[in-house]
Amino acid sequence: MASRHNPTKNTRDHTHSVRIITEKLDPWHELTVYQNEHLTKGQFGATATFVGTMRDFNEGDGVTGMTLEHYPGMTEAQLQTIIDEAHEQWTLDDVLVVHRVGPLLPGDPIVLVACWSAHRAAAFDACRHLMEALKSRAPFWKNETLTDQSNRWVEKNTDGYSPDNNSV
Amino acid sequence: MAIKVKCFASMREYLDLSEREIGIDGIKTVADVWRSVAGGKPMPENTLCAVNQSQANEEFTVNSGDEVAFFPPVTGG
Numbered sequence A: 001m002a003s004r005h006n007p008t009k010n011t012r013d014h015t016h017s018v019r020i021i022t023e024k025l026d027p028w029h030e031l032t033v034y035q036n037e038h039l040t041k042g043q044f045g046a047t048a049t050f051v052g053t054m055r056d057f058n059e060g061d062g063v064t065g066m067t068l069e070h071y072p073g074m075t076e077a078q079l080q081t082i083i084d085e086a087h088e089q090w091t092l093d094d095v096l097v098v099h100r101v102g103p104l105l106p107g108d109p110i111v112l113v114a115c116w117s118a119h120r121a122a123a124f125d126a127c128r129h130l131m132e133a134l135k136s137r138a139p140f141w142k143n144e145t146l147t148d149q150s151n152r153w154v155e156k157n158t159d160g161y162s163p164d165n166n167s168v
Numbered sequence B: 001m002a003i004k005v006k007c008f009a010s011m012r013e014y015l016d017l018s019e020r021e022i023g024i025d026g027i028k029t030v031a032d033v034w035r036s037v038a039g040g041k042p043m044p045e046n047t048l049c050a051v052n053q054s055q056a057n058e059e060f061t062v063n064s065g066d067e068v069a070f071f072p073p074v075t076g077g
Helices: A029-039 A074-089 A120-137 B010-014 B030-037
Strands: A018-021 A046-054 A061-070 A093-100 A100-106 A109-117 A140-146 A151-153 B002-007 B019-023 B048-051 B054-056 B066-071
Touching: A029 A046, A029 A093, A029 A109, A046 A120, A046 B030, A061 A093, A061 B054, A074 A120, A093 A120, A100 B030, A109 A120, A140 B010, B002 B010, B002 B030, B010 B066, B019 B030, B030 B048
Parallel strands: A018 A093, B002 B066
Antiparallel strands: A046 A109, A061 A100, A061 A140, A093 A109, A140 A151, B002 B019, B048 B054, B048 B066
């Protein structure tokens, strides 16, 4: 049966889909503003979102602060590539990735990934894929400040797909 | 023309190098760029390299005007 739903697959300009910010991230505000500006009401039936938030603990230690560094230019390009790949793999109306850099405190949102699609499967699957790809391929680095005021670089991200790991 | 070298995160501290330009003489690959800036320090096993902001390996050919970056595994999100 013909569908009226026709996101312009692979032809749409997705360059507005990536934002790297230094100010506080309000994911729900970002989501609302983006949806009002870039999505067409009635066209999408599913919105899947992931929000990553800074914890006050890591690897058994208390964490009081964090500084996120990135590679300006490459980070945006890598995220754009990851988003373009998601549009190739799933039929999506749109994608938004917002990532904060600079100094953060526990409880601060770090990252928002949102996917809009006609149906939930594509939205859920693409959202998960985007988040895992961001974690493993986008050039960001975390430097933690511990409760004793010492600093350390986070050496690697956990594997979100590993069955014995519940921390994405 | 020269090659722009950038280091990020723990790599910046390891080499005490944030950004620097080096001459192209004697430089053919990413590995040559490392030798030129590392002052004899070995490249850590998990080091990632990029040329012109795309991931590359140590054998990747570099040219005058390229931007070469060294950094540790990424930990965003």
